[in-house]
Amino acid sequence: MSAKIRIAVLGASGYTGADLVRLAITHPMVEIAALAANQKAGQTMADIWPSFAAYRDLPRLIRADAIDWRGIDAVFGCLPHAASAELLSTLNARIRIIDLSADFRLNDPEIYGEWYGVTHPAPGLLAEAVYGLTEMARPRLPAARLVACPGCYPTAALLALLPVAEAGLIGPANITINALSGVSGAGRGLKETSLFAEVSEAVAPYAVGRHRHMPEIEQELGKGFGAPVTISFTPHLLPMNRGELETITVELAEGRTVGDLRQCYAARYAGEPFVHLLPEGVAPATRMVRGSNHMVLNVFADRVPGRAIIIAAIDNLVKGSSGQAIQNMNLMFGLPETMGLEAAPLFP
């Protein structure tokens, strides 16, 4: 086999960056060449992360502008939106970019500006960006230079909806997504609403009617339907670290049944290593996927005639973020898709 892929990680001080490093440590074909975190430059990963206490050989954190790009094959962008796009736009074209921020997910910089409140920092890169929902983007990944990894909510929503939308089994009206997420989704920033004593023993919705993952879901789902679609989406923060579950009610296309949806999923995901249709009647649960790159999926008849309830669960930090990024990297570099992602879920 060829030499290892030398990676740089921008934003190694956030939960997403840390989970990427966690996975990279045991990936047999990855060498962690540079870890950047401007605010924490000079410290070690063990200094800022309890979980790397036993990993004192990792590269010390540096500022992003101190990275020596000459030896880097791929860069993972794990920064908030608009924070890395400018830097990424100046990189040598040889370096492949796997971005986990929102910057290259939306095709239209106008819509980006509208939802993120800033002028797009690198609109010139949008044309070549591949939307990295792995199971859908697979053919385009080997040649991709820049991959925009989907948001965690869109990952579960689109893997649940796209097959049945594309097959004409559901209609675009009245798609209602209720999403439940662990608190790691809110990041490591210091906010009162992320404190243990506020979150524990409690649940609350947030960003009702205005979450930034909505235009992303609508953009990709619209492609699946071949027509624009408007969705209802309400996310909730739960007292758990990881995990994401989406309960989606849809209208069946005329004459279609829940059985048709099952068949569609069964066919579409038969060979997939990470997407699993559960046996009839088994409800997806986040404990089925904790710490792993798997997604579990099922569909149920709604009590309202002509509707169905589709439920999907992922680990928001793995399949919803760092795991899918590694999965994309594997395909971009011609490696087996599952390499470094084989760990079974951690339970209990």
Added chain:
Amino acid sequence: MSAKIRIAVLGASGYTGADLVRLAITHPMVEIAALAANQKAGQTMADIWPSFAAYRDLPRLIRADAIDWRGIDAVFGCLPHAASAELLSTLNARIRIIDLSADFRLNDPEIYGEWYGVTHPAPGLLAEAVYGLTEMARPRLPAARLVACPGCYPTAALLALLPVAEAGLIGPANITINALSGVSGAGRGLKETSLFAEVSEAVAPYAVGRHRHMPEIEQELGKGFGAPVTISFTPHLLPMNRGELETITVELAEGRTVGDLRQCYAARYAGEPFVHLLPEGVAPATRMVRGSNHMVLNVFADRVPGRAIIIAAIDNLVKGSSGQAIQNMNLMFGLPETMGLEAAPLFP
């Protein structure tokens, strides 16, 4: 002041029964005369409940058939469905019944049989049973002999939906309720799915498309609309002890807005001691009501035009169960409605 109300509690070994006893202990006009729990007869509350370790003067648990009914003014039924209806049907008419089971909630014994899988154990009592959603049932409570307290999910759903349904502000189609509940809602029974290590750090839906609270919501909501209604309802079990949050998407009636709904709630709940419309934009959260009899409520514009998102939060064991039962008792016996229910939420 008159003499205290002497109460008996059937099912003091379950979470609902225990929470009722917790509230009754400090209610200035209640005397706990008898505590029944057939499987635990002979033990003390302190033996079977950690939280009563400091309350060694409570009556010892006895079998329900050992209760001396002569001194009892009111009985609280905290047993599973079909377990107490027969006994209750034989009581002297002087004794007032506040039942927290499902037995007297559904008007039609056929529907009861269909959803609960048993022949109704006391159909003769159904005609006089008052559906005890306190804020709606208030005028009928002083004269009521038998009050059927609503299920926890229906309590939040109906307080959220009835005012706007009755006012013609929303339509009966496409009402989708996503409900999130703490694990105490599953009871103290020994089930693998209730073990800490299975529930913690996890979320899952259950009873998808077939939860027994659906016919109850539909029955009462149908009265509000003046026509039958079919709802979509998906409950989820969350890693928390108490608390219940419902996120409900509805269709606005022609020409109606979210502002109209706000006005309706503001007017309807202006004087209510326990139901609170939050300021515009503030999302309800279970931490706002933990351990209290309060419900918080708000309404938001949906991204899908012509729809709204209504969100309500209660403590499933208090307003959703024992607290509402006490609230009903207060009204049945002519006491101030808030007596014994004044405790502010416990946070953090």
Added chain:
Amino acid sequence: MSAKIRIAVLGASGYTGADLVRLAITHPMVEIAALAANQKAGQTMADIWPSFAAYRDLPRLIRADAIDWRGIDAVFGCLPHAASAELLSTLNARIRIIDLSADFRLNDPEIYGEWYGVTHPAPGLLAEAVYGLTEMARPRLPAARLVACPGCYPTAALLALLPVAEAGLIGPANITINALSGVSGAGRGLKETSLFAEVSEAVAPYAVGRHRHMPEIEQELGKGFGAPVTISFTPHLLPMNRGELETITVELAEGRTVGDLRQCYAARYAGEPFVHLLPEGVAPATRMVRGSNHMVLNVFADRVPGRAIIIAAIDNLVKGSSGQAIQNMNLMFGLPETMGLEAAPLFP
């Protein structure tokens, strides 16, 4: 009945202050006259606390220096150490002070300076300060002008150790206290180590060998022994909101047994409304006291001959802080000791 006690609360934006307000709301003889929180001045309690969402009539937060002291009968200091002592030292002698900070707990300002790193801000008040461990300080409270409420850890430790130390049943050597606390003990300050995702599913000790509650325990315990004592004390932060449990190993005095300790506790705490010796063999647990002012206590034989294991549990925010403060206020103002503190523990 006489007029209500009009109270001011300094530091209503912290967990301790908020829990004091929670209790004060339902105290029949308390009127909340002023709530101060400099950083949050101008906001309402409902703005900054989810649990007061339904309590919109509370006084708006003001700066401490804006309090109109003329109508105030008692002030509760719920600020960090050294933040309020200066202000308190200027108050009219008519106003009684119940301080929950560390400022007036240590008799010696030198020791205070050593442990808290600042010169004592009001050494002139130390002489009149009563150490408000209620069960021990009871006779001195009616006449006290300034009461220094104990820290949460000292409260449990001293109620567990003082009776048997004073009775000569245990020796002063080798007293080892392992303390476990919910995260609310760390306050509402924004720290990475207080974030949900860091604390959940995890436990860690902190301030090993140097926690500031040590000199306080040693000071009071030394009085009990009649000689200086040095203790070992290791606190741990647990993934729970409230609750504190201390497991204390001690050496029995020559010829003494665990039975002697039981007898001593039984006699000492026989009439106490809030301190409860559990039946033989029953282990104290924080779930026995959650949200209440109770403490539960028990003693066990150690496997090492001649030693015993004493275990005590409290709610750190109630008996360990705000509840004990109210208990002290009741005695200072001649009210029944349990007034406003009758709520039974919240479980589950």
Added chain:
Amino acid sequence: MSAKIRIAVLGASGYTGADLVRLAITHPMVEIAALAANQKAGQTMADIWPSFAAYRDLPRLIRADAIDWRGIDAVFGCLPHAASAELLSTLNARIRIIDLSADFRLNDPEIYGEWYGVTHPAPGLLAEAVYGLTEMARPRLPAARLVACPGCYPTAALLALLPVAEAGLIGPANITINALSGVSGAGRGLKETSLFAEVSEAVAPYAVGRHRHMPEIEQELGKGFGAPVTISFTPHLLPMNRGELETITVELAEGRTVGDLRQCYAARYAGEPFVHLLPEGVAPATRMVRGSNHMVLNVFADRVPGRAIIIAAIDNLVKGSSGQAIQNMNLMFGLPETMGLEAAPLFP
């Protein structure tokens, strides 16, 4: 490389067995040949474990007496004490046994009988059993036929105490171990005290003064000291799934310091892949090791002169159980010690 090791797992329906299967799935030199669980025979792992929902190719569960031993190289015993010893004693001597129960840990069947309440089921095997605390047992493992894996509490306690006991740096008197464990340590059995709503937001000690891991710690520690030792040990159950932290107070040998202990650990564990002395002042935390085979360790000065506080953290199911079992298997079969155990801790 040679053929894979074909393993059988007895007790695949418990948390320990499941975690062993989790690790075995990705171990490159292990083939899972048989999974036994008498009560669940006929079901799949996916039927009984949410975390294996995506692993439908695992062998179906069978009864232990239905295992075809001809193709088995090693058997992992993950059953409660006394449940498998008899069966294991009849196996062909070619099959190597890694037992995770308590059956072969205590050298003396009398002591076993005393603590476990049963006559030892296979005393004939005790002589050849190697106590599998890997870091101490390493030289004896390649030739071992039967390895008794230590209990979770002894694993952390002994790795923390043995080096400094053997070096004469601490004395055998007054060793006090306070142990904190996640609930998975209580197993998957249906007990009220393991229910989510009882455990969450709560902590309690259990088996005070009589936990079965005490004689095991004393046996091995006595070897380290070269003389019998009696310890104080109090375990507590915490509201978390995994993780174990032990806070141990010890007396320093005459003239010895905490610095001497640090040096000893640094030397002893310098090359260890899984045991890590933290930098001075850094407190061990279970979040440092979650889901991994690592142990973190540190030592602090006690406030009581002449004493030290040693703190160690492991994942009770991995290093405390299944991970150490795999580590032992690797050494027994001549594989690299870390094979299959490389996963970094899962955080958050």
